[in-house]
Amino acid sequence: MPAKAAFFDVDGTLVKTNVVHVYAYYAMNRGSVLGIAGRTLSTAVSVPLFGVMDVLDRKTFNEFFYRYYAGLSEDRLVTIAQDMFEDVLQPALFEQSQDLIDQARRSGCKVVLVTGALDFTMRPLARHLGVDDMIANKMQFVGGKATGKVIPPIIEGANKANAIRAYCVKEGLALDQCHGYSDSASDYAMLAVVGRPTAVNPDMRLRSIARAYNWPILDLK
Amino acid sequence: MRPFKTLQKLYDEESQVVITEKGSPPRALFYGEGFLQEDLPVGTRVIFPRPPLAGVPNVKAAIRWAINHPEGMEPLHALLKPGMRLTCVIDDISVPLPPMVTPDVRQSILEVVLELAADSGVDDIHLVIANALHRRMTEAEMRRMVGQKIYDAFYPDRYYNHDAEDPDGIVALERTSHGEEVSVNRRVAESDLIIYVNVNFVPMNGGHKSMGTGVSNYASLRHHHNPKTIRESDSYMEPKASALYRSNERIGKNIDKHLKVFHIETSLNNRMFGAPTDFLAKKEEDYTEGDRLKFQAMRYALSKMPRAMARKVLSAVPAPYDVTGVYAGATEPAHQKTLETSWKQYVVPVEGQSDIVIFPIPFISPYSVNSILNPLLVQVMGLGYFYNLNRGVPLVKKGGVLILLHPAYDEFDPEHHPSYIEFFNRLLPETRDSMKLEHKYEKEFAENPSYVHLYRKGNAYHGVHPFYMWYWGENGRQHVGKVIVAGAENNHVPALMGWDRTDTLTEAIEEARGFMGRSATISLLRIAPTVMVDVK
Numbered sequence: 001m002p003a004k005a006a007f008f009d010v011d012g013t014l015v016k017t018n019v020v021h022v023y024a025y026y027a028m029n030r031g032s033v034l035g036i037a038g039r040t041l042s043t044a045v046s047v048p049l050f051g052v053m054d055v056l057d058r059k060t061f062n063e064f065f066y067r068y069y070a071g072l073s074e075d076r077l078v079t080i081a082q083d084m085f086e087d088v089l090q091p092a093l094f095e096q097s098q099d100l101i102d103q104a105r106r107s108g109c110k111v112v113l114v115t116g117a118l119d120f121t122m123r124p125l126a127r128h129l130g131v132d133d134m135i136a137n138k139m140q141f142v143g144g145k146a147t148g149k150v151i152p153p154i155i156e157g158a159n160k161a162n163a164i165r166a167y168c169v170k171e172g173l174a175l176d177q178c179h180g181y182s183d184s185a186s187d188y189a190m191l192a193v194v195g196r197p198t199a200v201n202p203d204m205r206l207r208s209i210a211r212a213y214n215w216p217i218l219d220l221k
Numbered sequence: 222m223r224p225f226k227t228l229q230k231l232y233d234e235e236s237q238v239v240i241t242e243k244g245s246p247p248r249a250l251f252y253g254e255g256f257l258q259e260d261l262p263v264g265t266r267v268i269f270p271r272p273p274l275a276g277v278p279n280v281k282a283a284i285r286w287a288i289n290h291p292e293g294m295e296p297l298h299a300l301l302k303p304g305m306r307l308t309c310v311i312d313d314i315s316v317p318l319p320p321m322v323t324p325d326v327r328q329s330i331l332e333v334v335l336e337l338a339a340d341s342g343v344d345d346i347h348l349v350i351a352n353a354l355h356r357r358m359t360e361a362e363m364r365r366m367v368g369q370k371i372y373d374a375f376y377p378d379r380y381y382n383h384d385a386e387d388p389d390g391i392v393a394l395e396r397t398s399h400g401e402e403v404s405v406n407r408r409v410a411e412s413d414l415i416i417y418v419n420v421n422f423v424p425m426n427g428g429h430k431s432m433g434t435g436v437s438n439y440a441s442l443r444h445h446h447n448p449k450t451i452r453e454s455d456s457y458m459e460p461k462a463s464a465l466y467r468s469n470e471r472i473g474k475n476i477d478k479h480l481k482v483f484h485i486e487t488s489l490n491n492r493m494f495g496a497p498t499d500f501l502a503k504k505e506e507d508y509t510e511g512d513r514l515k516f517q518a519m520r521y522a523l524s525k526m527p528r529a530m531a532r533k534v535l536s537a538v539p540a541p542y543d544v545t546g547v548y549a550g551a552t553e554p555a556h557q558k559t560l561e562t563s564w565k566q567y568v569v570p571v572e573g574q575s576d577i578v579i580f581p582i583p584f585i586s587p588y589s590v591n592s593i594l595n596p597l598l599v600q601v602m603g604l605g606y607f608y609n610l611n612r613g614v615p616l617v618k619k620g621g622v623l624i625l626l627h628p629a630y631d632e633f634d635p636e637h638h639p640s641y642i643e644f645f646n647r648l649l650p651e652t653r654d655s656m657k658l659e660h661k662y663e664k665e666f667a668e669n670p671s672y673v674h675l676y677r678k679g680n681a682y683h684g685v686h687p688f689y690m691w692y693w694g695e696n697g698r699q700h701v702g703k704v705i706v707a708g709a710e711n712n713h714v715p716a717l718m719g720w721d722r723t724d725t726l727t728e729a730i731e732e733a734r735g736f737m738g739r740s741a742t743i744s745l746l747r748i749a750p751t752v753m754v755d756v757k
Contacts, residue, residue, distance in 0.1 A: 214642045216675060
């Protein structure tokens with residue numbers, strides 16, 4: 001049997017959060033009273049805007065959102081990633097996420113996270129879940145400070161599909177045997193590119209797509 | 222409607238076989254969630270179910286007698302020891318069909334057994350549903366099956382569905398002499414005593430199949446749920462003619478060697494219809510004017526309802542089955558007694574096979590309780606179950622024609638049958654060859670993490686289950702020359718199945734006669750209730 005992988009989106013698929021929560025955590029841990037206040041305030045003001053942009057276009061959302069990391073030190077970001085995982089991500093993990101990942105591994109799949117989040121924020125989660133690899137966005141750092149720009153290509157939407165395809169070529173995996181899991185219609189391309197797509201806790205659009213294409217639908221709890 | 226004088230009885234009242242004559246009434250035939258009323262050609266042999274056998278007058282007394290006078294084992298009270306670990310394994314919702322009126326016989330058995338266990342100082346008791354790779358029963362279904370009191374006392378920690386995919390929940394026993402893997406639910410395997418609570422709906426149920434299949438896993442089941450074993454089984458309902466049974470027997474004997482299993486088997490009569498619809502069990506020759514009116518009203522009303530509503534209406538009427546026997550003890554002697562009662566109820570002797578056989582397909586199957594009879598299940602009902610309702614010789618001749626009555630709609634239940642959808646839409650267009658399907662795709666479906674998850678956490682049949690449904694029809698497919706689905710409402714479902722379609726039964730009979738010749742003999746298995754033929 002050819003080698004295969006299971007590609008998991010993270011936000012909304014394996015955990016009940018999205019990048020807003022992660023950013024909010026960093027904002028709250030800015031390191032100085034003024035910094036915390038400033039970033040928390042600006043984040044709070046921007047939340048409705050984030051919400052609208054997330055619904056309309058995940059790519060624009062991500063690009064806009066990551067600008068808020070500008071100026072944060074690399075050391076700081078990496079250091080508090082573990083705390084952020086314990087405080088934000090771990091409590092938000094669906095109880096059945098680990099079962100699903102374990103089952104994927106038992107069926108012979110390499111387990112890969114594919115996420116629009118930044119790689120350093122996802123590493124503790126990846127370790128916790130015991131995944132094999134991760135396709136995630138990478139923040140540009142200059143002089144140890146985040147520039148707020150993501151090293152292209154930004155992992156989102158259609159680019160997730162490209163990244164998965166490239167990953168399969170690099171790792172010698174059979175794309176048509178691979179599984180894909182996501183919660184959002186914005187990941188349609190990622191689901192369509194693999195041979196075995198599954199909608200997990202899907203939004204209304206993805207649920208409708210999954211019904212139309214006869215993809216399995218999971219409701220993780 | 223015909224003048225009453227033409228409806229005089231033109232048949233032997235005692236016989237379950239009626240030869241259609243010029244004045245014979247039209248037949249009331251199941252057609253999915255509806256009914257058809259069809260005149261059959263003169264000479265058509267109509268095989269009716271036997272009338273229901275009398276039930277035991279007191280079910281609990283019969284249960285007590287059986288567990289005190291078991292076959293080949295000590296009485297149950299002598300096996301119960303204080304402090305022991307006891308597990309009751311219970312048949313799942315796939316039997317009987319439709320679900321029986323409450324109290325379900327499983328509840329009656331458990332009420333007797335649990336009381337006895339409590340009196341014997343046994344506290345460590347679990348109730349495990351033997352669903353194998355079937356879907357998990359819902360809470361409401363579990364409550365209905367055992368009654369509120371037992372449910373409240375045991376659910377959810379000590380009353381649950383077997384999980385064939387729990388990596389820590391399965392124990393492998395010694396392989397059989399044929400190399401078959403033997404896997405059993407861990408709690409069951411680690412119990413001091415197992416009591417198997419069985420409902421024997423058809424002769425295929427019970428015996429070694431109970432433990433060999435019910436609390437096992439894919440690794441073990443694949444040794445007999447495969448096209449080769451199915452092809453070597455002349456009838457699933459006759460142990461002597463069934464390679465499937467023989468494999469289960471080898472596995473079951475291994476289990477009996479390692480575990481102490483006390484079986485309580487029950488046989489039911491075929492009183493499938495309660496008072497409002499009891500006319501459906503009669504020969505049409507015996508219909509009263511009231512029966513005819515009721516049938517017409519029901520047929521009309523169901524035809525005007527949305528299909529989902531018709532399904533709800535039909536499923537809402539439980540069957541008032543009577544318990545005809547309770548047998549307890551060791552696997553084989555207890556099951557032999559059950560089989561005798563079962564055959565007595567179901568078997569109708571008939572002279573010779575027919576060129577053309579008609580199977581009306583009802584709205585329900587063992588795999589679609591509270592769900593949809595999707596195309597694969599229509600297939601399994603016709604070519605699997607009904608074709609095999611015999612004692613080794615099928616009703617239809619080799620190369621003959623099967624006519625199925627069903628709308629053959631393209632509807633699936635994504636909660637209960639998610640992998641069926643992929644099987645039907647992705648695999649069947651490529652091949653209908655069971656061997657190829659098994660070789661190329663079975664493992665992939667069985668291990669698909671999404672399907673495993675839906676089986677374990679949802680209420681879905683296991684990913685591999687549509688393959689078993691397809692294999693189940695293998696004997697029928699190999700045997701018959703043609704399948705025609707009469708009344709199919711589309712072209713693509715019959716085409717994917719490899720069947721012909723016609724709008725009406727009359728056209729189907731014409732086509733079948735064109736295939737088999739004008740002098741072709743025709744039989745109708747007037748099912749439901751259940752009837753099995755013994756072809757001489």
